[in-house]
Amino acid sequence: xxxxxxxxxxxxxxxxxxxxxxxxxxxxxxxxxxxxxxxxxxxxxxxxxxxxxxxxxxxxxxxxxxxxxxxxxxxxxxxxxxxxxxxxxxxxxxxxxxxxxxxxxxxxxxxxxxxxxxxxxxxxxxxxxxxxxxxxxxxxxxxxxxxxxxxxxxxxxxxxxxxxxxxxxxxxxxxxxxxxxxxxxxxxxxxxxxxxxxxxxxxxxxxxxxxxxxxxxxxxxxxxxxxxxxxxxxxxxxxxxxxxxxxxxxxxxxxxxxxxxxxxxx
Ligand code: HEC
Numbered sequence: 001x002x003x004x005x006x007x008x009x010x011x012x013x014x015x016x017x018x019x020x021x022x023x024x025x026x027x028x029x030x031x032x033x034x035x036x037x038x039x040x041x042x043x044x045x046x047x048x049x050x051x052x053x054x055x056x057x058x059x060x061x062x063x064x065x066x067x068x069x070x071x072x073x074x075x076x077x078x079x080x081x082x083x084x085x086x087x088x089x090x091x092x093x094x095x096x097x098x099x100x101x102x103x104x105x106x107x108x109x110x111x112x113x114x115x116x117x118x119x120x121x122x123x124x125x126x127x128x129x130x131x132x133x134x135x136x137x138x139x140x141x142x143x144x145x146x147x148x149x150x151x152x153x154x155x156x157x158x159x160x161x162x163x164x165x166x167x168x169x170x171x172x173x174x175x176x177x178x179x180x181x182x183x184x185x186x187x188x189x190x191x192x193x194x195x196x197x198x199x200x201x202x203x204x205x206x207x208x209x210x211x212x213x214x215x216x217x218x219x220x221x222x223x224x225x226x227x228x229x230x231x232x233x234x235x236x237x238x239x240x241x242x243x244x245x246x247x248x249x250x251x252x253x254x255x256x257x258x259x260x261x262x263x264x265x266x
Contacts, residue, residue: 039262046134160249201257
């Protein structure tokens with residue numbers, strides 16, 4: 001009995017030694033132990049969803065044009081956000097997928113917004129997170145190549161940068177308060193710098209990502225929602241022009257950065 005207790009104690013001690021040792025286990029350690037990203041499961045599900053007939057019109061998304069022609073997925077994410085002639089608007093991947101789900105499949109846009117983010121703790125799933133993982137992964141190893149050739153792309157980039165610097169809400173923060181300098185951090189998290197090309201490339205190139213703390217793949221639109229919440233701002237609308245403008249600004253800053261998704265983050 002006594003021996004058992006000491007064995008249990010030893011087990012507890014060795015299990016907690018990770019947190020007691022001088023260097024705490026990091027997401028990097030976790031990543032090394034895990035090998036492949038669990039996000040690959042989202043990619044697989046996303047492929048099935050893309051090909052599956054669905055919605056009131058009972059068609060798949062295979063005719064969806066993500067910018068490189070109907071059904072072309074390879075390399076599409078590397079050039080998004082971009083201007084689309086049919087909607088006369090700049091769209092990121094999520095705004096475009098939403099558009100295809102509405103126009104091709106006849107789905108309700110409000111319902112798409114509602115189900116865009118999963119809630120693993122409430123067992124609420126998101127098809128969007130899976131399809132984003134699938135489409136984005138089809139640009140793996142490619143560099144971001146976002147252009148500002150169209151006047152509306154240029155305008156969206158400028159709006160995005162203005163939003164990035166606009167201070168507001170109870171804390172009077174802007175995105176730039178946290179993301180415009182090297183070596184800034186909050187507690188143990190280092191904060192990315194949108195104006196450091198290498199850092200921006202590595203950061204934006206690793207979204208969508210499997211978030212260990214949330215046990216799901218999160219998308220860049222979700223990150224926009226998350227940082228707005230952190231700033232105590234009202235929720236930013238899903239796939240809105242404002243969110244897309246911010247994403248275009250950040251992605252352009254990250255141009256030439258290599259896409260490696262879905263990554264693993266905290
Ligand atoms: C109070 C500081 C703060 C402000 C203001 C802020 N963020 Fe963040 N941001 C964070 C933190 C903290 C993280 C998470 C870092 C982590 O978990 O490693 C983060 C993460 C991010 C990431 C992902 C970085 C990565 O390493 O993958 C992006 C992109 C981002 N923020 C963009 C924005 C944008 C755009 C705004 C303005 C709408 C904004 N942030 C405002 C603190 C802030």
